[in-house]
Amino acid sequence: MTLGTRSARPPQPTLEMVAAAAGVSRATVSRVVNGSPKVRPEVVESVQAAIEQLNYVPNRAARSLASHQTQSVALVVPEDMTKFFGDPYFAAVVQGITQRLDESDYTLNLLVASSDPRHKTMRYLRSGNVDGALVISHHTGDDFVANLESTMPVVFGGRPTNHSGADNYFVDVDNVAGAISGVQHLIDIGRHRVGTITGPVDMPAGIDRLNGFRHALGQAGLPADAVEHGDFTAAGAAAATRRLLERSPDIDALFVASDLMAVGSMAVLAELGRAVPRDIAVVAFDDSPAALSGPISLTTVSQPSKEMGFAMADLLLRLLAGDDAVPHHNIMPTRLVLRDSA
Amino acid sequence: MTLGTRSARPPQPTLEMVAAAAGVSRATVSRVVNGSPKVRPEVVESVQAAIEQLNYVPNRAARSLASHQTQSVALVVPEDMTKFFGDPYFAAVVQGITQRLDESDYTLNLLVASSDPRHKTMRYLRSGNVDGALVISHHTGDDFVANLESTMPVVFGGRPTNHSGADNYFVDVDNVAGAISGVQHLIDIGRHRVGTITGPVDMPAGIDRLNGFRHALGQAGLPADAVEHGDFTAAGAAAATRRLLERSPDIDALFVASDLMAVGSMAVLAELGRAVPRDIAVVAFDDSPAALSGPISLTTVSQPSKEMGFAMADLLLRLLAGDDAVPHHNIMPTRLVLRDSA
DNA sequence: TTGTATGCGTTATCAG
DNA sequence: CTGATAACGCATACAA
Numbered sequence: 131m132t133l134g135t136r137s138a139r140p141p142q143p144t145l146e147m148v149a150a151a152a153g154v155s156r157a158t159v160s161r162v163v164n165g166s167p168k169v170r171p172e173v174v175e176s177v178q179a180a181i182e183q184l185n186y187v188p189n190r191a192a193r194s195l196a197s198h199q200t201q202s203v204a205l206v207v208p209e210d211m212t213k214f215f216g217d218p219y220f221a222a223v224v225q226g227i228t229q230r231l232d233e234s235d236y237t238l239n240l241l242v243a244s245s246d247p248r249h250k251t252m253r254y255l256r257s258g259n260v261d262g263a264l265v266i267s268h269h270t271g272d273d274f275v276a277n278l279e280s281t282m283p284v285v286f287g288g289r290p291t292n293h294s295g296a297d298n299y300f301v302d303v304d305n306v307a308g309a310i311s312g313v314q315h316l317i318d319i320g321r322h323r324v325g326t327i328t329g330p331v332d333m334p335a336g337i338d339r340l341n342g343f344r345h346a347l348g349q350a351g352l353p354a355d356a357v358e359h360g361d362f363t364a365a366g367a368a369a370a371t372r373r374l375l376e377r378s379p380d381i382d383a384l385f386v387a388s389d390l391m392a393v394g395s396m397a398v399l400a401e402l403g404r405a406v407p408r409d410i411a412v413v414a415f416d417d418s419p420a421a422l423s424g425p426i427s428l429t430t431v432s433q434p435s436k437e438m439g440f441a442m443a444d445l446l447l448r449l450l451a452g453d454d455a456v457p458h459h460n461i462m463p464t465r466l467v468l469r470d471s472a
Numbered sequence: 473m474t475l476g477t478r479s480a481r482p483p484q485p486t487l488e489m490v491a492a493a494a495g496v497s498r499a500t501v502s503r504v505v506n507g508s509p510k511v512r513p514e515v516v517e518s519v520q521a522a523i524e525q526l527n528y529v530p531n532r533a534a535r536s537l538a539s540h541q542t543q544s545v546a547l548v549v550p551e552d553m554t555k556f557f558g559d560p561y562f563a564a565v566v567q568g569i570t571q572r573l574d575e576s577d578y579t580l581n582l583l584v585a586s587s588d589p590r591h592k593t594m595r596y597l598r599s600g601n602v603d604g605a606l607v608i609s610h611h612t613g614d615d616f617v618a619n620l621e622s623t624m625p626v627v628f629g630g631r632p633t634n635h636s637g638a639d640n641y642f643v644d645v646d647n648v649a650g651a652i653s654g655v656q657h658l659i660d661i662g663r664h665r666v667g668t669i670t671g672p673v674d675m676p677a678g679i680d681r682l683n684g685f686r687h688a689l690g691q692a693g694l695p696a697d698a699v700e701h702g703d704f705t706a707a708g709a710a711a712a713t714r715r716l717l718e719r720s721p722d723i724d725a726l727f728v729a730s731d732l733m734a735v736g737s738m739a740v741l742a743e744l745g746r747a748v749p750r751d752i753a754v755v756a757f758d759d760s761p762a763a764l765s766g767p768i769s770l771t772t773v774s775q776p777s778k779e780m781g782f783a784m785a786d787l788l789l790r791l792l793a794g795d796d797a798v799p800h801h802n803i804m805p806t807r808l809v810l811r812d813s814a
Numbered sequence: 815t816t817g818t819a820t821g822c823g824t825t826a827t828c829a830g
Numbered sequence: 831c832t833g834a835t836a837a838c839g840c841a842t843a844c845a846a
Contacts, residue, residue: 139622142600144839155817160841168815190599191536192839195822200533211567216761221557228553228584237596240582242570254579257532258484258823280481364765400767419558423706425739486823497833502825510831534823537838600839 143184152180163188194258203231203446204239204260206251208272213363214242217390218418219435223266223287226439234447236261248274256281262446265290270332283449285442289334289459299449301441301460303433305335308464309342312413312431313385315466317350321383321411325356327370327395329387336362339387339415356381360391367391371398383411383472389420389430396424396471411472427469434462485526494522505530536600544579545788546602548593550614552586555705559732560760561777565608565629568781576789578603590616598623604788607632612674625791627784631676631801641791643783643802645775647677650806651684654755654773655727657808659692663725663753667698669712669737671729678704681729681757698723702733709733713740725753725814731762731772738766738813753814769811776804 145163149156154173161169162177169177180186194200205227207214214220224240231238239260243251252274255263265275266287278284279298286300316324326343329336340357347354356378358370367386371394374381384399386392392414396406404410406426414421417432441460448456487505491498496519503511504519511519522528536542547569549556556562566582573580581602585593594616597605607617608629620626621640628642658666668685671678682699689696698720700712709728713736716723726741728734734756738748746752748768756763759774783802790798 139624142598142623145841146839156840157817157842158815161816164841170815173815187595187598189537189839190601191533191542192822193841194533195531195537195824196839196841198822211570212563212761215557215560215563215566218557221553224557225553232592237592238582240580250574250579253529256484256529259532281484282481397767419554425742488823498824499826499833499835500831503832506825512831515831531823534838535825537840538823538825540825540838 222435223439226436230443305338306342309339313346316383324383325381326385364394367394371395389416429472546581564777565781568778572785647680648684651681655688658725666725667723668727669702706736709736713737731758771814
């Protein structure tokens, strides 16, 4: 009964069968399938009819084996599931990626790498499942992606920490400049005691934004010691904010390295009775939907996340097409978006 | 220069090369790779040494072509990216799925289907990329997944609407009973005028929870006409809540069909000065992280989302293993979790 | 323009 | 226990 259902599954039609049905050779069918220009129109038509009728779909494994191409790329995220799903920033990047891929013949394989044991991911990647890889949320310790580059074209979202290959391809924003613009705004509106909740310090984005914070304050002759480290999660930022306020209760402004973290910070601020922006002005980073999710809309350093995803995919596709004139870096602009929090 | 980088990519080692290095035949290497018991220990060792040394990884395309198996399954989500990423419910399900898959040899392919044009997804699925499929967030119109079942084993998350195949495999909760327990609680605490923000009415989960709402109220002899339709997003629920309060300003309780939607509702309630739970008691559904994200923790009907994901993957794996004694349905329990909103 | 022949890297079926 | 050898389904150089 159950077995019956299983064995009822008909075998997929093959090139051979289509060829037989259309009365031509496999080669010709292959040509039609791959859109070769040198096939007589009438033959094309009859072959397509056969394809239609048999509901033929080429077998990717066979095609890949013969052509050494898979027509699919991987998005590697060395992060855990909850973090990945929790931050709307990732959603935007993925959207951009799929948008670009959708207008191509490539399909996307999402690999959230920390749930998968690391080596399993590497095996998957290296066993010829994909033609190239996109890597986002890259941490310092993640050298496992480094040797990926010896295997296939790789494009990073955010400058990779990896020093070995200086010639990495990546799409990024100038996080230092972005942070400076955010902090400068806090200074401009007259705040003198600015604190920050940083991103993870094992990620360039975390480090760079912290550096921007320090730079802006240094230029203004203001202290830059009210620093607590976050981890790009709301909960982590909430805890960090508590620590910060305990240590530096006198701050009148806060630069938070991501919108999602700012949501956590704002909750703590509200709980502690610090009015935003009156008592403490807050500037965040990303301009993701999270910036508008709370009761007070966030002033934030906007980065074009979706466009960055699009650019990453575009870069990789060009690399895969053999384009040897693609620039290694694509630094996109940030822009301060003024809302209610500062 | 750039070309140099590309051509520097060394070819992946093959079975053949490993065989040569180990001084045995391809067949023997294949046996070792696949853990065949009938190979002399000493040979196994020398082969493994060669594998190690050459850094060999089997080619999936070739393996798949020869064995008619891909060792990977797809998770199909007929939903758009933002919705998928926006709801922590999905994160939990995916986590459960990967958890089960991680302890197997299978890998996961995530297909968020509405970004991908539909037919592209189907082509991908049908071209032998995966051995089986998991489908979540299935809508009434999505009959395209129906004929998937003629191609490979499919397990649904949530009872599918598809009437054609009565023998679908699925994991679900009793949404009617769950909704009843939630609404009954509102009645039990003395509320007489209960409204609801429903899920999409083209999804069984949306319909069933609405039916539960009606049933509970009917049993209590209370009116069940304060109904507005939501779409499982916070924004959609916010709008629906506004409509509801305009139409039925007298409600003293609200049953919202998902936590994420409840977050949207709560924001509107706060904005309109309706205190929760004093003026309006709120019960939601899911018990996802969203239930704890707002200022007031949500009383909610808990469903074991992660476990459901795990169960889905487990079911599919057993199907793929040829187990013909697997039950078609796995209905998991819900449980009312009392917090601050009701 | 079309067909033939060969190879892609594995698995699987045979002998030995 | 091990080694030839034939598929697997498709692409492609080469021949016609």
